[in-house]
Each structure stands twice: as C-alpha cells, then as structure tokens.
Amino acid sequence: MKGPVLIVDSRAQESLKTAQGLSQAGFQAVPVPTPQDALAKSAALDMRLAVVELDAFAPEVAAAAAGFKSRWPNIGIVALASAKRGKTDTEMLAGARAIGAHAFYVNPVAPADLARRLDELTRLGYGAPERRRTALVVDDSETIGEILRAYLKKNGFNTVVKPTWEAALSGWDTLGVDLVFTDIFMPGMGGVEGIRHVRANWAPVPIVAFSEGLDGRMAPDKALLAAQKIGADAILSKPLSEPSVMAAVRSVFAPENTRASA
Numbered sequence: 140m141k142g143p144v145l146i147v148d149s150r151a152q153e154s155l156k157t158a159q160g161l162s163q164a165g166f167q168a169v170p171v172p173t174p175q176d177a178l179a180k181s182a183a184l185d186m187r188l189a190v191v192e193l194d195a196f197a198p199e200v201a202a203a204a205a206g207f208k209s210r211w212p213n214i215g216i217v218a219l220a221s222a223k224r225g226k227t228d229t230e231m232l233a234g235a236r237a238i239g240a241h242a243f244y245v246n247p248v249a250p251a252d253l254a255r256r257l258d259e260l261t262r263l264g265y266g267a268p269e270r271r272r273t274a275l276v277v278d279d280s281e282t283i284g285e286i287l288r289a290y291l292k293k294n295g296f297n298t299v300v301k302p303t304w305e306a307a308l309s310g311w312d313t314l315g316v317d318l319v320f321t322d323i324f325m326p327g328m329g330g331v332e333g334i335r336h337v338r339a340n341w342a343p344v345p346i347v348a349f350s351e352g353l354d355g356r357m358a359p360d361k362a363l364l365a366a367q368k369i370g371a372d373a374i375l376s377k378p379l380s381e382p383s384v385m386a387a388v389r390s391v392f393a394p395e396n397t398r399a400s401a
Contacts, residue, residue, distance in 0.1 A: 140165060140166075140167060141164075141165045141166045141167065141261075142166070142167065142185075142187050142188065142261075142266070143166070143167040143168075143169050143181075143184050143185075143186055143187070143188075144161055144166045144167065144168055144169065144186075144188045144189065144190060144257060145169050145171065145177050145181060145186055145188070145189035145190070145191075146158050146161070146168055146169065146170040146171070146189075146190045147171055147172075147173065147174055147176075147177050147189060147190070147191045147192060147195045147196075148170065148172070148190075148191075148192040148195055148219070149172045149173060149192065149194065149195045150192065151172075153192070153246075153247075154170045154172070154192075155170065156250065157170070157190060157250055157253065158170045159250070160249070160250020160251065160253070160254065161190075161250055161253065161254055161257070163250075164250070164251070164254035165254075166188075166254065166257065169181060169184065169186075172195065173195055174191075174195065174196055174206065174207065177189075177207070178206050178207075178210060182210075185211075185266075186210075186211045186214055186266070187211070187213070187214060187215065187261070187265065187266020187267070188214065188215050188216075188217075188257050188260060188261070188265065188266055189207070189211075189214055189215070189216045189217070190216075190217045190219065190253055190257075191216055191217070191218050191219065191238060191240065192219045192220075192221075192246075193218055193219065193220045193231070193234040193235065193238070194220075194221065196234075196237075196238055207238070207239070208239055208342060208343060211266075213265060213266050213267060213268055213270060214265065214266055215241050215242075215257070215260035215261070215263075215265025215266055215315075216238060216239060216240040216241055216242075216315065217240065217241070217242045217243070217244065217253060217256055217257065217260070218234065218235035218238060218240035218242070218243045218244070219243075219244050219245075219246050219248060220234060220235070220243070220244075220245055220246065221245070221246045229309070231243070231245065232309075232311070232314075233308075233340060235314055236314060236340065236341050236342070237340055237341060237342060238342055239315055239341075239342030239343075239344075240314055240315055241260060241265065241314055241315030242256050242259075242260065242314065242315075243311065243314060244256075271295055271296065271297050272295070272296050272297070272317035272318060273296065273297040273298070273299065273315070273316050273317050273318075274287075274291050274296045274297070274298045274299070274316065274317065274318040274319070274320060275298075275299050275301065275307060275313050275316040275318070275319045275320070276288065276291075276298060276299070276300045276301070276320045276321075277300075277301050277302075277303070277304055277307050277319070277320070277321040277322065277325070277330070277333060278300070278302070278320075278321070278322040278325065279302045279303060279322065279325045279326055280322070281302070283322070283377075283379070284300035284302070285300070286379065287300070287320055287379065287384065288300055290379075290381045290384050290385065291384075291388075293381070294385055294388070296318070299312050299313055299316065301313065302325075303325055303326060303327045303328065304321075304325070304327065304328035304329065304330070304332065304333035304336070305327050305328055307333070308336070316344060317344065317345075318344065318345055318346075318347070318388065318391070318392075319337060319344055319345070319346045319347070320346075320347045320348075320349065321333050321334065321346065321347075321348055321349070321371075322348075322349060322350060323348055323349070323350035323362045323363070323365075323366055324350060324362070330348060330350070330366060331365060331366060331369060334346055334348065334366055334369055334370045334371055335369055335370065337370070338369070338370040345372045345373075345391035345392065346370060346371045346372050346373075346391075347371065347372065347373045347374070347375060347384075347387045347388070347391060348363060348366035348367070348371035348373075348374050348375070349363075349374065349375040349376070349377060349379060350362040350363055350366070350376065350377065351376065351377035351378075360376070363375075363376065372390070372391040373387040373390050373391050374387075375387055
C-alpha cells in the first residue's frame with residue numbers, strides 16, 4: 140500500500156470517484172470536502188500528497204494554503220480546476236500557485252492520470268524532508284541565470300530560469316517553487332512588481348532580490364532597499380558569488396525567518 144493522499148473536493152460524487160481510482164492504484168485515499176476538514180481530520184496522518192479541487196479553497200485561499208504548508212511543509216499538491224466555470228488558463232494557473240501546487244489538471248481528469256502524477260511527485264521526493272528544493276531564477280541576463288543555476292545545482296537545488304516575470308508567471312514549470320531569485324531591473328514587469336505579485340498571490344515562498352543598479356540613475360543599495368521593503372527576504376549586490384548566494388539561501392531558510400517558513 141502506498142502512502143495516504145488527501146483528496147480535497149466539495150463535489151461528493153467526483154471526490155468518491157477519485158478516491159476509488161487512487162485506492163485501486165494502491166494509495167490510501169482520504170477524501171474531505173474542505174481544507175478546514177483536512178486540517179481537522181488528518182492531524183495524526185503524515186500527509187505527503189494531496190489532490191485539491193481549487194474551488195474547495197474559495198474564498199480563503201491564502202489562509203488555507205498557509206495551513207497546509209504549516210502542517211505538512213513538504214507535501215506535494217496536485218491542483219484541479221473546472222474550465223467550464225468560465226475560468227481562463229491564466230486564472231486557473233494563478234489559483235494553483237496560490238495554494239502552492241506542484242502540478243495542475245483541468246477537470247475532468249482520469250484517476251489513472253492523477254495516480255501517475257502522484258507517483259512522479261513521490262519519485263521526486265515530495266512529502267520527504269530530504270527532497271531537493273526547486274528555485275526559480277528570474278533575470279533577463281542569460282549569463283547570470285546560468286551562473287545561478289550552476290551555484291544552486293551544486294548545492295542541491297533544482298532550478299528553473301526565466302528571462303522575465305511575464306514568462307515566470309505563465310510557465311507551468313514554475314508551479315510550487317520553494318525559493319525565488321529575482322533581478323530588480325528587467326524588461327516588462329520588473330523585479331519589484333514581481334515581488335509584489337508573489338507576496339499578494341502565491342503561497343508563502345522566500346525571495347532573494349539582487350541588482351547592480353540602473354545605469355547610474357539608481358544605486359544598487361537603493362534598489363535593493365525598495366525590494367526589501369515590499370517583501371524580499373534577502374538582498375544581494377552584483378556581481379554574485381557562490382558564497383554570497385548560498386549565505387542568502389541559508390538565511391531565508393533559517394527557522395527564525397518566519398516568512399520563509401510560514
């Protein structure tokens with residue numbers, strides 16, 4: 140028998156069908172109608188995986204997501220959404236990010252497909268404290284992106300690199316990241332707006348901001364101070380070095396950093 144899987148779905152018939160399908164695939168299915176029921180009824184279980192119908196979280200998405208992450212900090216989450224309710228792909232993807240989901244399906248989805256994705260998350264280590272964390276790096280410099288990828292890979296992280304915040308927000312591969320690195324000055328949305336968006340709309344995640352200023356018009360320290368004021372957990376001036384980058388990573392994952400561990 141595989142480990143327990145929370146199924147959070149207020150649609151009774153669909154929830155039962157999902158539970159039966161996952162049980163046949165060897166999982167211990169635990170269906171509940173709301174996130175609050177999940178937290179109340181599953182306190183004694185070491186939950187490593189969850190399947191969540193996004194409408195079950197409305198209207199208190201952020202609070203429910205924080206509760207899940209606090210109870211089971213390493214849980215792997217597959218989000219479900221119903222396009223027929225008039226939601227766009229962008230809206231559904233945003234909902235998946237808000238609960239910290241690591242994968243996403245549009246309903247209806249076959250239980251066999253869910254089982255395969257849950258098996259994949261298990262192989263990647265979700266639910267286990269020793270799993271490799273995933274970092275998102277947003278910088279329009281390909282060179283800086285690859286330097287950060289190398290530093291982070293060397294120190295045990297999977298890394299997704301995006302050239303703009305627009306690309307990061309539209310990417311399915313940036314779901315459920317554990318850490319964000321962002322430059323401040325970039326084309327389009329820019330790092331400051333990117334940080335604001337993450338703080339307002341994503342499940343809690345630590346953010347490291349970095350900058351070399353703006354062509355003599357703004358010094359790095361002023362840009363980084365602005366980033367810190369609106370939500371960055373750590374700041375770095377360019378040029379970046381492996382020791383400074385990893386010191387920032389250690390600082391945002393320290394137990395006393397309440398934002399990163401929320």
